[in-house]
Amino acid sequence: xxxxxxxxxxxxxxxxxxxxxxxxxTRFVLLVLAALLAAExxxxxxxxxxxxxxxxAGNSAAIKEGASLFRANCSPCHGLNATGGGRGPDLSxxxxxxxxxxxDIFRTITQGVPGTEMPAxxxxxxxxxxxxxYLRSFAPPKEIVSGDIAKGEKSFSSKGCxxxxxxxxxGGLLGPDLSRVGASRSAAYLMDxxxxxxxxxxxxxxxxxxxxxxxLVYDTVTVVTxxxxxxxxxxxxxxxxxxxxxxxxxxxxxxxKKDLRQVIHERKxxxxxYSEQVLSADALRDLVAYLQSLRGD
Amino acid sequence: xRRTALRVVVFLGLLTSASSQVSYQRVLDAAREPQNWLTYSxxxxxxxxxxxxxxxxxxxxxxxxxxxxxxxDLGSFETSPIVVDGVLYGTGQNDRAFxxxxxxxxxxxxxxxxxxxxxxxxxxxxxxxxxxLGDRLFMATLDAHVIALDTKTGNVVWDVTAADYxxxxxxxxAPLAVKNQxxxxxxxxxYGIRGFVDAYDAATGQRTWRFETVPxxxxxxxxxxxxxxxxxxxxxxxxxGTYDPELDLIFWPTGNPSPVNYGGDRHGDNLYSDCMLxxxxxxxxxxxxxxxxxxxxxxxxxxxxxxxxxADWAGxxxxxxxxxNRNGFLYVLDRTNGKFLSAKAYGPVTWAKAIGPxxxxxxxxxxxxxxTGTQVCxxxxxxxxxxxxxxxxxxxxxxxxxxxxxxxxxxxxxxYRAGHDFIGSVVVPDPIVRPSGALKALxxxxxxxxxxxxxxxxxxxxxxxxxxxxVFAGDSDGNFIALHARTGQELWxxxxxxxxxSTAVSYQVDGxxxxxxxxxxxxxxxxxx
Numbered sequence: 001x002x003x004x005x006x007x008x009x010x011x012x013x014x015x016x017x018x019x020x021x022x023x024x025x026t027r028f029v030l031l032v033l034a035a036l037l038a039a040e041x042x043x044x045x046x047x048x049x050x051x052x053x054x055x056x057a058g059n060s061a062a063i064k065e066g067a068s069l070f071r072a073n074c075s076p077c078h079g080l081n082a083t084g085g086g087r088g089p090d091l092s093x094x095x096x097x098x099x100x101x102x103x104d105i106f107r108t109i110t111q112g113v114p115g116t117e118m119p120a121x122x123x124x125x126x127x128x129x130x131x132x133x134y135l136r137s138f139a140p141p142k143e144i145v146s147g148d149i150a151k152g153e154k155s156f157s158s159k160g161c162x163x164x165x166x167x168x169x170x171g172g173l174l175g176p177d178l179s180r181v182g183a184s185r186s187a188a189y190l191m192d193x194x195x196x197x198x199x200x201x202x203x204x205x206x207x208x209x210x211x212x213x214x215x216l217v218y219d220t221v222t223v224v225t226x227x228x229x230x231x232x233x234x235x236x237x238x239x240x241x242x243x244x245x246x247x248x249x250x251x252x253x254x255x256x257k258k259d260l261r262q263v264i265h266e267r268k269x270x271x272x273x274y275s276e277q278v279l280s281a282d283a284l285r286d287l288v289a290y291l292q293s294l295r296g297d
Numbered sequence: 298x299r300r301t302a303l304r305v306v307v308f309l310g311l312l313t314s315a316s317s318q319v320s321y322q323r324v325l326d327a328a329r330e331p332q333n334w335l336t337y338s339x340x341x342x343x344x345x346x347x348x349x350x351x352x353x354x355x356x357x358x359x360x361x362x363x364x365x366x367x368x369x370d371l372g373s374f375e376t377s378p379i380v381v382d383g384v385l386y387g388t389g390q391n392d393r394a395f396x397x398x399x400x401x402x403x404x405x406x407x408x409x410x411x412x413x414x415x416x417x418x419x420x421x422x423x424x425x426x427x428x429x430l431g432d433r434l435f436m437a438t439l440d441a442h443v444i445a446l447d448t449k450t451g452n453v454v455w456d457v458t459a460a461d462y463x464x465x466x467x468x469x470x471a472p473l474a475v476k477n478q479x480x481x482x483x484x485x486x487x488y489g490i491r492g493f494v495d496a497y498d499a500a501t502g503q504r505t506w507r508f509e510t511v512p513x514x515x516x517x518x519x520x521x522x523x524x525x526x527x528x529x530x531x532x533x534x535x536x537x538g539t540y541d542p543e544l545d546l547i548f549w550p551t552g553n554p555s556p557v558n559y560g561g562d563r564h565g566d567n568l569y570s571d572c573m574l575x576x577x578x579x580x581x582x583x584x585x586x587x588x589x590x591x592x593x594x595x596x597x598x599x600x601x602x603x604x605x606x607x608a609d610w611a612g613x614x615x616x617x618x619x620x621x622n623r624n625g626f627l628y629v630l631d632r633t634n635g636k637f638l639s640a641k642a643y644g645p646v647t648w649a650k651a652i653g654p655x656x657x658x659x660x661x662x663x664x665x666x667x668x669t670g671t672q673v674c675x676x677x678x679x680x681x682x683x684x685x686x687x688x689x690x691x692x693x694x695x696x697x698x699x700x701x702x703x704x705x706x707x708x709x710x711x712x713y714r715a716g717h718d719f720i721g722s723v724v725v726p727d728p729i730v731r732p733s734g735a736l737k738a739l740x741x742x743x744x745x746x747x748x749x750x751x752x753x754x755x756x757x758x759x760x761x762x763x764x765x766x767x768v769f770a771g772d773s774d775g776n777f778i779a780l781h782a783r784t785g786q787e788l789w790x791x792x793x794x795x796x797x798x799s800t801a802v803s804y805q806v807d808g809x810x811x812x813x814x815x816x817x818x819x820x821x822x823x824x825x826x
Contacts, residue, residue: 067709068709068710068711071707071709071722071723072709072711072718072720072723075723075725076723076725080670080707080723200728207774207796209775209794209795209796209817210754210773210774210795210796211372211373211421211796212678212755212757212773212796213754213755213773213774213796214726214731214732214754216731217731219731238753238774239753239754239772239774239775239776239792240751240752240753240754240772240774240776240778240790241776241790241792265731267729267730267731
């Protein structure tokens with residue numbers, strides 16, 4: 001399905017003009033102007049986005065329609081029951097990274113989120129409200145992970161995680177960058193990923209020229225050369241004739257398949273499973289609390 | 298520009314004593330002029346086979362790029378060009394079209410349809426090509442029009458509305474020109490349309506007949522739809538059919554019933570979805586039909602190209618119709634009467650346990666969409682799909698691009714709203730096994746596999762066989778590949794930088810054989826020195 005990207009938002013345009021003008025004035029004028037324009041902006045906002053509550057909130061027919069629309073359009077990234085999928089965050093936990101009001105969620109759905117994988121969507125307004133009604137229909141999450149963020153950060157380092165994972169520009173290259181993992185993964189997903197990393201392999205690069213294609217995943221690939229040498233790593237890319245590997249020493253190595261005896265896709269993560277012997281239940285909670293605090297801000 | 302066009306005209310005059318007009322007789326006898334490519338599949342029998350042999354098993358390793366034509370648009374490029382006497386005619390994304398000097402790739406004209414905003418193709422703003430007859434090219438457009446363009450200028454000669462695009466009707470099909478008519482079939486099976494196959498007078502654009510693929514009240518087959526479900530029953534007809542001039546029958550395949558993956562509101566066999574239709578070429582009257590997948594809930598469109606082969610069957614010469622169906626079975630039918638002769642799975646299939654002696658599937662009740670999700674093979678995009686198969690009369694093999702994808706089908710009901718998608722269930726790829734694919738060489742009569750060439754990813758490009766014992770194929774990772782027709786051994790390949798969503802054609806100009814393939818936003822031409 002094609003999606004429309006032509007969505008006008010006068011409120012945002014207004015804000016952008018404001019930003020441009022600000023650089024040209026003194027701090028004093030800045031403050032006065034900002035105050036005046038903010039007031040005007042609020043007025044514009046209230047005119048533009050007057051509908052701050054969902055007209056079909058709590059309506060069971062709308063929730064049903066929203067569930068169906070969600071399944072068909074959103075679940076491939078956000079999971080079948082909105083509990084988070086490979087690419088999209090958990091939407092069932094009442095944690096909203098891009099604004100928690102109905103209007104915010106409406107805007108996030110229709111306009112997408114620049115800089116993330118969330119695209120703009122061409123739904124009718126009534127469909128968006130149905131989806132919002134559905135997302136509001138979940139019971140509050142049973143368990144909120146409460147742990148010690150500082151302790152979690154410490155064990156992130158002591159358990160060797162930075163060897164493979166990067167956070168805000170520091171760390172290794174082999175596994176996914178975790179700088180905003182707290183905004184894109186549920187606590188349950190993070191716990192699974194630590195205890196059983198192979199349960200769901202994260203997506204790597206998606207080829208924009210292959211619209212029906214599937215992304216490669218963080219899979220362990222071992223190539224066996226004709227001389228019998230084995231090289232293990234993560235495939236950054238692969239096709240019928242070649243494979244581009246980031247090996248376990250984090251060096252890029254490229255191979256023509258005709259020069260290889262075998263390419264083994266293990267369909268499991270290179271990351272070791274952190275069992276309870278290695279990471280206690282308490283330590284896991286601390287670590288997950290730390291990871292959940294990483295929201296890209 | 299004008300000078301180039303003049304030169305082409307002069308050149309055409311020198312090349313052939315016949316007029317550059319493409320008479321119906323020339324299309325009928327397309328096999329006699331292998332230097333040209335006159336229909337979507339190359340000839341009426343749907344073989345996608347070239348009689349040229351300059352590129353052969355010995356020379357293929359010397360294939361080199363001759364020219365590249367940039368369409369200037371994005372999306373999947375699914376055209377299969379027509380080539381006549383040194384001029385190549387193709388269509389592109391967003392209903393663009395072009396005519397090229399087939400030796401240099403230089404454009405003679407370009408056409409771009411001014412499309413309305415709210416077009417709703419399920420699967421991209423694609424078009425699969427022209428039909429040609431006389432001095433006109435015929436194109437079926439995304440806003441559900443059929444148009445005729447002048448071959449020399451690209452000017453619109455006529456433009457007729459076939460259906461209302463606001464109701465979800467679109468065209469992506471390359472038309473088929475038969476006698477004085479242009480045949481097209483509707484797309485829109487994801488929007489609850491009521492499908493049809495149409496014929497238009499090539500001279501005037503006037504509609505000569507319509508066959509509705511979902512029978513209305515009082516028509517035979519209407520009883521196969523519960524309640525009012527027929528009104529939004531789908532059964533589109535979105536790929537080009539084939540034609541048998543002796544029987545004067547058009548074989549036009551149909552797609553899924555709507556909603557695609559939910560059958561709870563449309564109990565019954567849902568005729569004529571997922572069928573092969575044999576239509577009288579002059580009247581559109583239904584002579585016979587065969588339904589491959591009754592009451593489909595897996596999106597197993599049966600729109601794949603029907604391949605017409607005359608061969609001995611159980612010791613008797615017979616006129617056969619072969620189809621490598623999206624549902625995973627290779628079917629053999631008697632094309633004189635639609636009689637089922639055999640079906641054999643040509644890849645992993647779980648939705649049916651077998652095809653019974655009556656041609657009907659023995660359904661696997663454990664492999665239907667469920668509330669918690671059921672893994673089904675093949676997945677919704679099928680064991681094969683729109684990309685063409687190829688039949689080589691030399692090797693007597695059928696080449697079919699196949700996918701190993703299995704999907705998880707999770708059931709969800711959906712109510713119809715005009716102009717909105719009407720799918721009914723969620724389909725996601727099996728997360729455990731990354732799907733791959735292959736080009737398979739099959740015995741078309743027995744389904745026996747002679748060889749396969751494995752692809753890393755599920756393919757979206759088909760096969761072209763040639764008299765040079767070379768089969769051309771393209772994979773989804775951008776490789777255009779030449780394979781030995783008898784062994785499947787790779788002879789040559791090139792990386793084109795974008796997934797291949799179509800199938801190659803071949804032609805000859807000035808004594809040089811070319812093979813062209815679309816990839817990304819460009820058409821690439823190759824030849825050997």
